Amino acid sequence: MSRRSWVRPLIAMGLVAVTAVVSACGTSGPGETSGGALKIWALEDPVLNKIEQKSIDSFKAGGGNASLETFGNDPYKQRLRVAIGSPQAPDLFFNWGGGNLKEYVDAGKVADLTAVLDENKAAKDKFIPSVLDGAKLDGKNYGVPMRGMQPVLLFFNKKVFTEAGAQPPKTWDELLTLVDTFKAKGITPIALAGTQAWTELMWAEYVLDRFAGHEVFKNIRDKGPEGWKDPAVVGAMSKLKELIDRGGFGNAFASVGYDAGGASTILAQGKAAMHLMGSWEYTNQLDQSPDFVKNGDLGWIEFPSIPGGKGDPSNLVGNVSNFYSATADSKNLDAAKKFVTTTLHEDSYIEALIEAGDVPPVVGAEEKLKKSAHPDYASDIYKMVLDSKNFQLSWDQDLPADKATFMLTQLQEFFLGKVSPQQFVDAVAAR
Amino acid sequence: MSSQRPSAWYAVPAFAFFALFAALPMILVIYLSFTAWDGLGTPQLNGGENWSRLLDDSEARASVWRTLLLMVMSWLVQTPIALLVGVWAAGKQRSRAVLSSIFFLPLLLSTAAIALLWQALLEPNFGAFVGGPLFLGDPDIALYTVVLVISWQFIPFHTLLYQGAARAVPPSLYEAATLDGATRVGKFLHITLPQLRYTIVTSSVLMLVGSLTTFDTVLILTNGGPGTATRILPLHMYITGFSGFEMGYASAIAVVLVVLGTALSIAVMRWSGFRSMSSQQEGS
Numbered sequence: 001m002s003r004r005s006w007v008r009p010l011i012a013m014g015l016v017a018v019t020a021v022v023s024a025c026g027t028s029g030p031g032e033t034s035g036g037a038l039k040i041w042a043l044e045d046p047v048l049n050k051i052e053q054k055s056i057d058s059f060k061a062g063g064g065n066a067s068l069e070t071f072g073n074d075p076y077k078q079r080l081r082v083a084i085g086s087p088q089a090p091d092l093f094f095n096w097g098g099g100n101l102k103e104y105v106d107a108g109k110v111a112d113l114t115a116v117l118d119e120n121k122a123a124k125d126k127f128i129p130s131v132l133d134g135a136k137l138d139g140k141n142y143g144v145p146m147r148g149m150q151p152v153l154l155f156f157n158k159k160v161f162t163e164a165g166a167q168p169p170k171t172w173d174e175l176l177t178l179v180d181t182f183k184a185k186g187i188t189p190i191a192l193a194g195t196q197a198w199t200e201l202m203w204a205e206y207v208l209d210r211f212a213g214h215e216v217f218k219n220i221r222d223k224g225p226e227g228w229k230d231p232a233v234v235g236a237m238s239k240l241k242e243l244i245d246r247g248g249f250g251n252a253f254a255s256v257g258y259d260a261g262g263a264s265t266i267l268a269q270g271k272a273a274m275h276l277m278g279s280w281e282y283t284n285q286l287d288q289s290p291d292f293v294k295n296g297d298l299g300w301i302e303f304p305s306i307p308g309g310k311g312d313p314s315n316l317v318g319n320v321s322n323f324y325s326a327t328a329d330s331k332n333l334d335a336a337k338k339f340v341t342t343t344l345h346e347d348s349y350i351e352a353l354i355e356a357g358d359v360p361p362v363v364g365a366e367e368k369l370k371k372s373a374h375p376d377y378a379s380d381i382y383k384m385v386l387d388s389k390n391f392q393l394s395w396d397q398d399l400p401a402d403k404a405t406f407m408l409t410q411l412q413e414f415f416l417g418k419v420s421p422q423q424f425v426d427a428v429a430a431r
Numbered sequence: 432m433s434s435q436r437p438s439a440w441y442a443v444p445a446f447a448f449f450a451l452f453a454a455l456p457m458i459l460v461i462y463l464s465f466t467a468w469d470g471l472g473t474p475q476l477n478g479g480e481n482w483s484r485l486l487d488d489s490e491a492r493a494s495v496w497r498t499l500l501l502m503v504m505s506w507l508v509q510t511p512i513a514l515l516v517g518v519w520a521a522g523k524q525r526s527r528a529v530l531s532s533i534f535f536l537p538l539l540l541s542t543a544a545i546a547l548l549w550q551a552l553l554e555p556n557f558g559a560f561v562g563g564p565l566f567l568g569d570p571d572i573a574l575y576t577v578v579l580v581i582s583w584q585f586i587p588f589h590t591l592l593y594q595g596a597a598r599a600v601p602p603s604l605y606e607a608a609t610l611d612g613a614t615r616v617g618k619f620l621h622i623t624l625p626q627l628r629y630t631i632v633t634s635s636v637l638m639l640v641g642s643l644t645t646f647d648t649v650l651i652l653t654n655g656g657p658g659t660a661t662r663i664l665p666l667h668m669y670i671t672g673f674s675g676f677e678m679g680y681a682s683a684i685a686v687v688l689v690v691l692g693t694a695l696s697i698a699v700m701r702w703s704g705f706r707s708m709s710s711q712q713e714g715s
Contacts, residue, residue: 078673081470107471194568195656252555254657255568266556401469405675409490413658416570 038066038335041090043076043322048147051352055343062342064335084109084327091330092339097134097143097323098393099221103400104325105137111326114141116337126345130391131361134320143323144340148279148358149385150319152202152394155281156274157267157292158299160187164273168299172210172239172306179248182273188250191272192415193258197408198396200415202276203240205317205395206303211236213310214390221398228429232310237414237421239306244415254416261288268292276303278318279381282374283357300377302384312389320393321361354378359385406431457689463682470676481683490659491684494667497574501663502642504578505585509638513586514631517593518623531594535587542584546651549580567653570660577661581648585641589634596630597623632703636696643692664688 038059042052049070056066069090071079076094083089084104095101104110117124124132127145135143156168164185169175182189193199208216212232220227227233243249250272256262264281266272268289275281282300286293305313324344326336343349345362353360354372359381369378385391396404410427413419419427464481466474485491520531537545552559553566553576560566566576604622613621624631646665649655655662655670662670665688672681 074673081676085471103469103471109471195654252565252568254570255553255555255565257550257554260550260554262554262556271556402675402677405670409659409670412656416658418570418658 036065036332038064038092038332038339039090040066040068040092040324040339041076041080042068042070042094042146044070044072047356048353048358051349051356052146054352055346055349058346058348059339059343064339066335066339085329089327089329091332091336092324092326094146095135095143095323095325096393096397097320098398099400099404100397101135101142101323101325102137105142109328110142111328111330111333111336112140112142113144113326113337113340114139116341117141117144120341123341123345126362128361128363128385130388131321131385134391134393135323135325143325144344145321145361146324146340146344147322147361148353149321149361149381149391150279151316151381151384151388151391152206152276152278152303152318153281153300153381153384154274154276154303155267155285156299156301157270157272157297159297160270160273161299168301169304170301171304172309175248175304176243176246178273179243179246183247187270188252188266188272189274190248190250191256191263191267191275192249192253193256193263194249194253194412194415195255195257196259197412198394199258199263199277200411201395201408202278202317203243204237204411205392206276207240207306208233208236208311209315209317209390209392210303210306210311210313211239211309214312214315214392217392217395217398224403225429225431228425234421234425237424241414241421244417249415264288268298279359282377286357286374300380314384314388315390315392316384316388317392318394319397320391403428403431460682460685460689463679464686466679466682468678470678474679477679481680484680485683485687490662491664491667493659494662494664495687497662498643498664501574501578501581501645502639504575505581505642506635506638508578508582509586509589510631510635512582513589513634514593514627516586517590518597518619518627520590520594521597531590534590537584538587538591540584542647543651545580545584546648549583550652568657570657573653573657573660577649577652580652581642581645584648585638589638592630592634593627596627600626628703632699635703636699639699640692640696643695644688 040052040056042049049068053068056068059066080090080093080095084093085107089109095104101110123144128149131145131149132141134145135141154168160182161168164181164187166178166181167174169178179189192203205217212230212235216227216230216232218227219230220233256266258264258277263272263275264277264284265288267275268285282293282298285298292298302313302316305311324340326333326340330336350360350362350365351368354365354368357372357374357378359365359369359378365382366379369375369382372378392398396408399407407428410419410424414421414424463474465476465478467477467480468474516534520527520534540548550567551557555561555565555568564572567573600623604626605618608618608622644665645663646669649661649663649666650669653661655666664684668681668684668688671677671684675681
C-alpha cells in the first residue's frame with residue numbers, strides 16, 4: 001500500500017473525531033433560550049418528591065413555569081458538580097447548606113438571596129432563624145429551607161431496656177455502664193452500620209460537641225490544621241475509643257450496612273439496644289419494622305452529656321435542613337427568586353411535609369404537629385431543635401469534599417483500631 | 432494500489448471510535464493529571480504537584496499492593512479451577528452438559544446482582560454464616576473474600592474459554608497417546624496442556640488486566656472497607672475523584688492504571704510468545 005493511500009483516510013478519521021466532539025459539545029444549544037421553564041434539581045425521595053412536584057404545580061397555576069428533576073445521593077453530587085458551570089445547570093438546586101454550599105459560593109456559582117428575602121418579610125420570618133442561617137455565608141443568604149429538620153438522636157429499644165431493668169443513658173458514664181450490662185446479656189449494646197463512615201461520624205460529632213463544645217468544630221472548619229490540633233479533639237477521640245474498646249459496638253459492625261437495613265433491624269429485633277441515627281430512622285423503622293414502632297418499643301433521647309464536658313447538652317448535630325439555592329448564571333433568576341419566596345412557606349406545602357412525617361423548618365408549627373400522624377415524635381424533635389443552643393451541620397457536609405473524604409477514611413480506620421486518637425488527629429491535621 | 436487487500440478506508444470507523452473514546456480521554460486525563468481541578472470552574476495547571484504527591488501518598492502505595500495481591504490471588508484461584516472444569520466439561524457426555532450449564536449460571540447475573548447477593552449472604556447478623564468469620568468485616572480477610580467473590584463471578588467465563596479450546600484439540604492426538612499407553616494424567620499433561628497454551632495466555636491476560644481494573648464488584652461489595660482493607664487502586668481513584676472531587680490527583684492515579692495495565696499485557700504477550708501465534712498442530 002502506497003503512502004498516499006493512507007493520508008486521506010487519516011484526515012477523515014481526524015475529521016470524524018473532531019465533528020463528534022464538536023457536536024457533543026454543541027447539544028447544549030437549545031437549552032439556552034431565556035424565559036424557559038425553571039429547572040429545579042432535587043434529591044430523589046419517593047415521598048417528598050411528590051410534595052415538591054405539588055409546589056411546582058401551584059407555582060405553575062400562578063403563571064410560572066417550572067420542572068423538577070431528581071437524582072440519587074451520590075449521582076446527584078457528581079452531576080451537580082459537573083453541570084453547575086455549564087449551560088445544562090439547573091436554575092434551582094437542592095443542597096445541604098454549610099461548607100458543601102460554600103464551595104459553590106466561593107466559585108461564584110450561587111446567587112445571593114439576601115435582598116429578595118428581605119423584600120419578602122412574610123416568607124423570611126416564617127423560617128426558624130437558626131435553620132435559615134444554615135445556608136448563610138459571610139452574612140448573606142444563599143438558600144431557602146425546603147425539607148424537614150433532621151437532628152441525630154439516640155434511638156433505643158424500650159423492651160430490651162425494660163428486660164435488663166435499665167434506664168436510657170443521660171450521661172456518658174451511664175452509657176459505659178450500659179455497655180457492660182448488655183454485653184453480659186449477649187446483646188450488642190449499640191448498633192452501628194460501619195460500612196458507611198457517616199454513621200461513625202455521628203458518634204465523633206456528638207462526643208466532640210459534648211466533650212469540647214461546638215466552637216471546636218467551627219475552628220476546625222475555619223482554621224483547618226490549627227483547629228484539629230486543639231488538645232480537646234484528642235481528648236474527645238480518646239473518650240470515643242474507650243467506648244469502642246469496651247465493645248460498645250460489638251465486633252461485627254464493620255460489615256453492617258445502613259442502606260441494607262442491617263443496623264436498624266438488629267435494633268428492632270432486640271439484638272441491639274441502642275442506635276445513634278438521624279431523625280429519618282423513625283420513618284425508616286415504621287416502614288421496615290412497623291410492629292416495633294406501633295407497639296411503642298422504639299424510644300429516643302438526646303445524646304448523653306459528658307460530665308465536665310464543655311458542650312451544652314441541648315446541642316444537636318445532623319442535617320439542619322435542605323435548601324434550594326439559585327445558580328448565579330441562571331437565565332431565570334427572577335422566576336427562581338419568586339419560586340423560593342412564594343411556595344416554600346405556604347401552608348399547603350408545610351402541611352404536606354408534616355403529613356409525610358417531616359418536621360418543617362418553620363416557626364409556630366406546634367399545633368399542626370400535634371395533629372400529625374406521629375405527634376409525640378414530631379413534637380419532640382421540633383422542641384429539641386427550638387431549644388438547642390447550637391445545631392451543627394454534619395461534618396461531611398460542612399467541610400470541603402476532599403477534606404471530608406479523607407477524614408471519613410481515617411475515621412473508619414480509627415473505629416477498627418488501626419489508628420490511635422493521636423494518629424487520627426495528626427493525619428487529618430496534615431491535610 | 433493493491434486490490435487484494437481492503438482499502439484503508441475500512442478502518443476509519445474503528446479508528447475514529449478508538450480516537451474518540453480511548454485516545455482522546457487518555458490525552459485529557461494526562462493533561463488533567465498536571466492540573467488542580469475540583470470539578471468547579473476551570474482546571475488550573477499546577478506543574479508536577481499531583482505526581483510528587485502520588486510518590487508520597489502511602490494510601491496510594493498501599494492500594495497498589497492490594498491491587499497486585501488481588502490480581503495474583505485471582506489468577507491463582509481462577510486458572511486451575513477454570514482449566515480443570517473446562518477440560519472436564521469438554522467431554523460429550525450428557526451429564527456434563529447439564530452440570531456445565533449449571534456452572535455457567537453466574538455468567539447470566541449482572542455484577543451488581545452478584546455483589547449484592549454476596550453482601551447479603553455474608554451479612555454478620557442475618558447472613559448464612561452468623562457467628563462465623565467476619566468475611567467482609569475483618570480487615571485481615573476481607574480482601575480474600577473479595578478474591579473469592581470475583582472468582583465465583585468469572586470462573587464460568589474462563590471455563591467456557593477452556594471448554595471451547597479443549598474441544599478443538601484433535602482426537603487423533605489422544606488416540607495416538609492411548610496406543611502408546613499414556614495414562615489420563617499423562618494425556619492431560621502432555622497433550623491437553625500444551626495444546627491449550629494460547630488459551631491459557633488469553634485467559635490469563637483477561638484475568639490479570641481485568642483484576643487490575645476491577646471496580647464495580649468491590650465498590651458495591653465493600654466500598655473499599657472495612658477501613659481501607661479492600662481499597663484497590665481503581666477504587667482509590669474513584670473515591671479521590673468523585674467523593675473528594677480532586678479530579679487532577681485522581682487523573683494522575685488513572686494514568687498509573689493505564690501504564691500498569693498496558694505494561695502488564697505487553698509483558699504477558701512477550702513472555703508467553705503469544706505474538707508469534709504459531710499453531711501447535713502438525714500439518715498446518
